[in-house]
Amino acid sequence: MQRIGLVVSPGCSPISLAAMSVFELANMLTDPPTYDLHVLSERGGQVGTSLGMSLTTEPFNAADAYDTLIVAGGLTVESATPGLIDFVRRAPKHARRVASICIGAFVLAEAGILDQRRATTHWFYARDMQKQFPKVKVDEDRIFVNDGPVWTSAGMTAGIDLALAMVEADLGEDVARNIAKKMVVYHRRAGGQSQFSALLELAPKSDRIQKALAFVRDNLQKPLTVNDLADAASLSPRQFSRAFHAETGQSPAKAIEHLRLEAARLMMEQSRHPIDTVAQQTGFADRDRMRRAFLRAYGQPPQVIRRNARSQMDA
Incomplete structure (x- = not known):
């Protein structure tokens, strides 16, 4: 033993x-x-x-x-x-x-x-x-x-x-x-995941909005609309949008992008998947759209973030 x-x-x-x-x-x-x-x-x-x-x-x-x-x-x-x-x-x-x-x-x-x-x-x-x-x-x-x-x-x-x-x-x-x-652990986190989670930053209070965000996390690779999230929360699109912004301070579209960015960055740092594959699996659809999102959020394109992560590992 x-x-x-x-x-x-x-x-x-x-x-x-x-x-x-x-x-x-x-x-x-x-x-x-x-x-x-x-x-x-x-x-x-x-x-x-x-x-x-x-x-x-x-x-x-x-x-x-x-x-x-x-x-x-x-x-x-x-x-x-x-x-x-x-x-x-x-x-x-x-x-x-x-x-x-x-x-x-x-x-x-x-x-x-x-x-x-x-x-x-x-x-x-x-x-x-x-x-x-x-x-x-x-x-x-x-x-x-x-x-x-x-x-x-x-x-x-x-x-x-x-x-x-x-x-x-x-x-x-x-x-x-x-x-x-x-252990009823929500999900197993990889070591490379940030201590500052996008879900934690959103901090929804109601079960319905939490359920909608869980739906997003589990379906990042799919096109996601307000109607999809509203259905997951059992609310009308208008009710959902109003409640979501009130609880998170963000629009549903911005929150989805943040969750996609977090997942895409983790894949870039920890996997060897081609950039096109990462973009598809995290719902960005194409590498150009993902690149623009990375530049807005991190000030660096995906390739640079992957290169920096590998340099740290090699060091």
């Missing part, structure tokens, strides 16, 4: 445990179970969390071998103890993967593990991390980053996405998809 160790410190956020639930569910779907799960701390015993509850932990030991070691984060950046830094610094000698959730990345950085590597953390702390650790190539706009044997995730629920990606690497896409379904 693969030993998974989650390292916690006083004040850690309990949401980091959600990442361990991914591995727990993987064990339910595999026979025999794949993962041996441990919650670790420097001294073991009870460790207080940011919610005031305590976690029962095992003391970590430099001699113990873990396939995957994950450092949990808290709500604020605190100085790590010398014992924790030393343990994490030694981890790559024994572990196949070393990872962090949220601001746990600061511990990896302080241990020197992130030097000359790409990494991410919660967007609120990303620039502080870059200033404090200039040798780290901080990518503040990513859900998670996998740079060789080192994995880092953005804040809060991004730890779930990181763990799902690890399970997919170990056990395949079908197992990861089934786990996401069991």
Whole structure:
């Protein structure tokens, strides 16, 4: 079995445990179970969390071998103890993967593990991390980053996405998809996805408008009209347009373009599909229309964004 160790410190956020639930569910779907799960701390015993509850932990030991070691984060950046830094610094000698959730990345950085590597953390702390650790190539706009044997995730629920990606690497896409379904995760986010989601920015309040936006997300490759979205929301076109603008501050057409841009940029950065294919699959119909949308939104054409993403990966 693969030993998974989650390292916690006083004040850690309990949401980091959600990442361990991914591995727990993987064990339910595999026979025999794949993962041996441990919650670790420097001294073991009870460790207080940011919610005031305590976690029962095992003391970590430099001699113990873990396939995957994950450092949990808290709500604020605190100085790590010398014992924790030393343990994490030694981890790559024994572990196949070393990872962090949220601001746990600061511990990896302080241990020197992130030097000359790409990494991410919660967007609120990303620039502080870059200033404090200039040798780290901080990518503040990513859900998670996998740079060789080192994995880092953005804040809060991004730890779930990181763990799902690890399970997919170990056990395949079908197992990861089934786990996401069991966890009622809205959809599995790829590491390259921005921490700033177009759907989150729209922030619709009513179920009807949320349902219409979900319809858009699932049908980006198709021509979409106000009538289509109104039907999905069970409203008349006039009622829908008025309600949509009131809740999102945007017209339906502008919102559709933003969602298409987000999907197209992700495909440009993470796939090798021809530009024409990306344009068709994200509903832009042709590359010229997609190029104009990219220039309006990002100030760069799709080819440049793909080239920059590949240069970062190569680096």
